[in-house]
Amino acid sequence: MSEKIGWSVNVNVEGGPNLSAADSQEVEAYDKIVVVAKAKAGAPGTAEETSVEVQPASDPKDIKFFFVTSNRYDKNLKFDVEEAGGASGIELDKPLLLVGGGIGLLLKSPKKLKFKNDLGNGKDATITILVGRNAK
Numbered sequence: 001m002s003e004k005i006g007w008s009v010n011v012n013v014e015g016g017p018n019l020s021a022a023d024s025q026e027v028e029a030y031d032k033i034v035v036v037a038k039a040k041a042g043a044p045g046t047a048e049e050t051s052v053e054v055q056p057a058s059d060p061k062d063i064k065f066f067f068v069t070s071n072r073y074d075k076n077l078k079f080d081v082e083e084a085g086g087a088s089g090i091e092l093d094k095p096l097l098l099v100g101g102g103i104g105l106l107l108k109s110p111k112k113l114k115f116k117n118d119l120g121n122g123k124d125a126t127i128t129i130l131v132g133r134n135a136k
Helices: 100-106
Strands: 003-012 018-027 029-037 048-053 063-070 074-081 090-092 096-099 112-117 125-133
Touching: 003 029, 003 063, 003 096, 003 125, 018 063, 018 125, 029 048, 029 112, 063 100, 096 100, 112 125
Parallel strands: none
Antiparallel strands: 003 018, 029 125, 048 112, 063 096, 063 125, 074 090, 074 112
């Protein structure tokens, strides 16, 4: 049985164009994970790391939808795809939505992610990850 994930994006440039896109993605399974990326007390400078297992698909072509949001966004909140050769140092300074061919930007299947929170002052970040995939 398949699931359907719907998504939409609206972009408005002040005094310029208004663009929008909406679609849905059929997936065989989805995984939703909420993780707290802890921050160390004190000033930024020593990132705290939090790893999370996201989903079991080993072939990046099985991933159809990848969405990451947080209650905090900052260039000092980053994540890596922990598979050898996976993307690293991805700043979570805004929500991240990848669908279709855009998922290839992760370079490897996001089975496990490592978040690095260098916001300091105990500014923990609650991160929500939604992955739509083929079941294996």
